[in-house]
Amino acid sequence: MLQIFDTGASTAEENMRLDEELLGSLAPAGAPILHLYDWARPSATYGYFIRPENHLNLTGTVDFARRPTGGGIVFHIWDLAFSFLMPSEHPHFSLSTLGNYQFVNRAVLAAVRDYFALPFELTGADAPSMGPDCQHFCMAKPTQYDVVYQGRKIAGSAQRRRKQGYLHQGTISLCAPNVELLNEVLKCKKDIMRAMEVFTFAPISTDQLRKTRIELQKLLAAKLEEAIHF
Numbered sequence: 372m373l374q375i376f377d378t379g380a381s382t383a384e385e386n387m388r389l390d391e392e393l394l395g396s397l398a399p400a401g402a403p404i405l406h407l408y409d410w411a412r413p414s415a416t417y418g419y420f421i422r423p424e425n426h427l428n429l430t431g432t433v434d435f436a437r438r439p440t441g442g443g444i445v446f447h448i449w450d451l452a453f454s455f456l457m458p459s460e461h462p463h464f465s466l467s468t469l470g471n472y473q474f475v476n477r478a479v480l481a482a483v484r485d486y487f488a489l490p491f492e493l494t495g496a497d498a499p500s501m502g503p504d505c506q507h508f509c510m511a512k513p514t515q516y517d518v519v520y521q522g523r524k525i526a527g528s529a530q531r532r533r534k535q536g537y538l539h540q541g542t543i544s545l546c547a548p549n550v551e552l553l554n555e556v557l558k559c560k561k562d563i564m565r566a567m568e569v570f571t572f573a574p575i576s577t578d579q580l581r582k583t584r585i586e587l588q589k590l591l592a593a594k595l596e597e598a599i600h601f
Contacts, residue, residue, distance in 0.1 A: 373596045374402045377588075380409040383416055383436035383447070390454045391439040394531065394538040399460045403599055406454040407588050410434070410447050413552065416540075418442040418529055426507055427556050440540045442529025443509040446553075449546035449573070451584045453591065458536040463599060471530060472516040475539045478594040479526045480518050483543065486583075486590055487574050491520050498522070498570065502562030510544055511566035518543075523572035543591075545583055547573040 378389055386408045393406060414434040417423045418441040426444060429435055433446075445452070455475050457464050465471050476493055484491050498513040505511040509527045513519055518526035528541040548567055557563050575583050 372402050373592065373599055374404045375407065375592055376404060377407040380411045382411050383414040383434045386410070386414075386452075387416060387436045387438055390538060390540060393454070393456055394439065394533060394536070397456050397458055397533075397536045397538075399458050399535045401458045403458065403461060403595070404454075404456040405592055405595055406456070408452065408454075409584075410452075414447040415444060415556070416447065417444045419531075421507060426504060426558055428558060431555050433552070433556050438529065438540055440529035440531040440538060442527070442540075443507045443511075445509045445527070445542050446548065447542070448552065449544065449548060449577070449580065451543040451545060451587050451591075453541050453543075453588070455539040455541065455595065456536060457539070459534065461536075461599075464536065468530060468532065469516065471532070471537055471539065472528060474598065475541065475595075476516050476518055476526065476528060478598045479528075479541060479543065479591065481594045481597075482587060482591045483518060483525055485594075486587055489520055489574075491518050491525065493517070494519050494524075501566040501569065502559070504559040504562055505566045508563055508566070509542060510548075510571045511563050513570055520572045522570070524570050525572045525574070543587065544571050544573055545575050546577050546580055547571075
């Protein structure tokens with residue numbers, strides 16, 4: 372049985388704190404958890420080992436927070452963000468990190484395929500970087516087991532594993548990035564903005580964003596439930 376927690380809109384720091392608390396209290400023999408949440412303000416999160424001041428202007432309109440997982444910088448303005456926690460004693464838990472990425476992202480793949488009726492697929496290998504800074508931005512470079520359409524990325528993720536299980540933090544790109552906002556916060560503008568333009572798939576307009584988020588959350592929950600009981 373999949374447990375679903377919807378904690379609503381909070382600051383970026385609060386959302387990340389809740390994810391870390393869910394991982395810390397995860398019972399090894401308990402049920403998998405889907406954590407749904409939203410953002411009180413335009414937000415961005417960055418991986419545990421990223422130094423954001425090297426890549427971002429940290430003053431302005433965007434709310435920043437460090438994730439308890441790895442991975443690059445993600446803007447939570449035009450995406451659907453979610454977290455999934457898998458207990459270590461569950462039959463679908465793997466000691467292989469890539470195996471766990473594949474398990475969750477197959478459910479994401481099924482959800483976006485059904486919703487958008489397009490032949491998305493999982494990448495087999497990392498894409499080449501378009502610049503030295505691109506590896507630090509999630510949607511600027513597809514990596515293995517990301518969800519893509521014709522080489523353009525719609526979904527990425529990062530994980531952290533502990534003895535009791537793992538935390539998977541995912542993002543599904545929905546709208547094209549706001550160029551004015553990127554100009555405000557990016558230090559290395561040219562390479563990152565070009566890479567996002569080339570590698571990010573944005574299937575809807577901003578007018579459709581709220582409705583699509585709600586519908587995709589329900590579909591993602593159904594696909595994760597199906598995957599758990601397969």
